[in-house]
Amino acid sequence: MSSSPSKLRPARTTLNKRLQQSTTAWFIATAIGQLAFISFIIAFYYVSIFTGDFAHWNTKPLIKGYEAGDTSGNAVFAGHVILAAIMTLTGLLQLIPQIRSKAPHIHRISGRIFVTLACLLALSGLWLGWVRDTRLSWVSAYAVSLNGILILAFAVPTVWYAVKRKIAIHKRWAIRLFLAASGVWFLRIFLTAWLIIAGGPKGMNATMSGPVDMVITYGSYLIPLIIFEIYWRAKVFEKDWLKRVALTLMVSATLVTMIGIFGSISFLWGPYL
Secondary structure (H helix, E strand, O other): OOOOHHHHHHHHHHHHHHHHHHHHHHHHHHHHHHHHHHHHHHHHHHHHHHOOOHHHHHHOOOOOOOOOOOHHHHHHHHHHHHHHHHHHHHHHHHOOHHHHHHOHHHHHHHHHHHHHHHHHHHHHHHHHHHOOOOOOOHHHHHHHHHHHHHHHHHHHHHHHHHHOOOHHHHHHHHHHHHHHHOHHHHHHHHHHHHHHHHOOOOOOOOOOOOHHHHHHHHHHHHHHHHHHHHHHHHHHOOOHHHHHHHHHHHHHHHHHHHHHHHHHHHHHHHHHO
């Protein structure tokens, strides 16, 4: 016999509560990690750019940092990292419900900045990869290009539904845009999380074209997007099994994010400050 609705309701309420708690935990972890990323960009790149010490970029391993005589390439790279910090911060502001409800003007202004910068960074990223040849391999080049194309594609409905005041649909597209635009950050999180969990660069190589590299480069934006789609459907459709899947994914994502934040601060950012 199937369980009665009255018996299912408390269990479903508990599932919904845990799912919401897991979302909050993931956001807090993500906010901490992205603020650490922003702090690194400011401390490392902003200081060197505004003091004119462009060669300092090369003290950190980069695919292609400062190159003497490459005025346009250096300028685009400088603009890319300067705007990346601002885009990341405004993206985080979009996800804070208290700002959306109590300070809608800040939400709208920061949202316009975020969408504009996300598109500019997608275009500059494509330019750096294909015109300046800032790539380790064709695998990474195609992965970054697909990421840029998705950012541009997601920006259109995000703005369209905001203008049309279809807020629920706008919110879904805005989250998709945030996740895609955070691909560079997720790449570092997944990379260092794998190094810690696997105990070394297993399945990786120097050109980011190994089997694990391919999963990470494409997964840096596709995995968060897939998790969001499952999470959203779990919130909409009253299916307990789907809620359990979403809960498992959110808890796992939070743990991986926390490990990756520790690894990124320890290996990618902290040592160069």
